[in-house]
Amino acid sequence: MVDQVKLMIAEEQKFQGKALSLSHTKTAITTMKEKFTEQQLQMFEQSCFGHLLRIEDLKWTSPIVHGLLLRKADPKTVSQLNGIKFIVGNKVIQFTAQQFCIVTRLRFGNLPFILIPTNENCSLKRKYFANDKTVNLLELEKAFLKCDDEDDVLKLGFIYFAVFVLLGSEKHVHIDMRYLKLAEDLEEFGKYPWGAITSE
Structure with missing residues (x-):
């Protein structure tokens, strides 16, 4: 019943605001299309992320998102909370x-165990980030843009898309x-439940 459900932010406490999107969608997809060869782009298009290349021109409408967030129900007043x-x-x-995973066509499920990469067990770590315990998005982007190894460009491109877009x-x-x-292992990368990560 709507009468029992309350808003997280009461009507009288509404405020003007601008919801931000931290996704670098247009820039990242443009960069990938410029960096990838035709064959690499075709391989990416056939992957778990391929269909998402079409969101390049998706417009972010912050007033609508902000307005909807102001209508979020208080979880304490909702029975059978499932999602938002x-x-x-x-x-x-x-x-x-x-539903998010159905719309985005990304996998959903339990996160598998993944070894922490070291220079001994991960060639990408050894080749591009050997002296780094951590890597930020900017450093990943630089490595992707400088990379000239055909296989590694594709692998770094998948990571680049995941962190910059998703x-x-x-x-x-x-x-x-x-x-x-x-x-x-790009086959395993494609099986990873990216929907579970991005819907959090």
């Missing part, structure tokens, strides 16, 4: 992680180093 719920009009609507963050933020190890 909003009060829109006179109805409670919800958006679940499973996960989105400021360029000084560190990436999860385990993605370097995961990208060594």
Whole structure:
């Protein structure tokens, strides 16, 4: 019942704001298309992320996102909380992680164990980040742009897309180093439950 569900932010406490998107979608996809060969681009298009190349021209509408976030239901007043719920009009609507994965066509499930990469067990770590315990988005981007090894360009490109487009963050933020190890096997990289990560 809508009457029992309360807003997280009461109507009288609404405020003007601008919801930010930290995804570098347009820039990242343009960079990848310029860096990849035709064959590499075709391989990427056939991957778990391929269909997402079409979001390059997707417009971010911060007023709509901000308005919807102001309608978020207080979880303490919601029974059977599954995902995120909003009060829109006179109805409670919800958006679940499973629905997110259906819309994005990304896998959903338990996160598998991935070894922490070292110079001994991960060639990407050894070749491009041998002296680094952590790597931020800017350093990853530099390595991707400078890379001239055909196989490594593709592997770094997958990580680049994941962190720049799907996960989105400021360029000084560190990436999860385990993605370097995961990208060594692109088949396993494609099976990774990216939907579970991005819907959090």
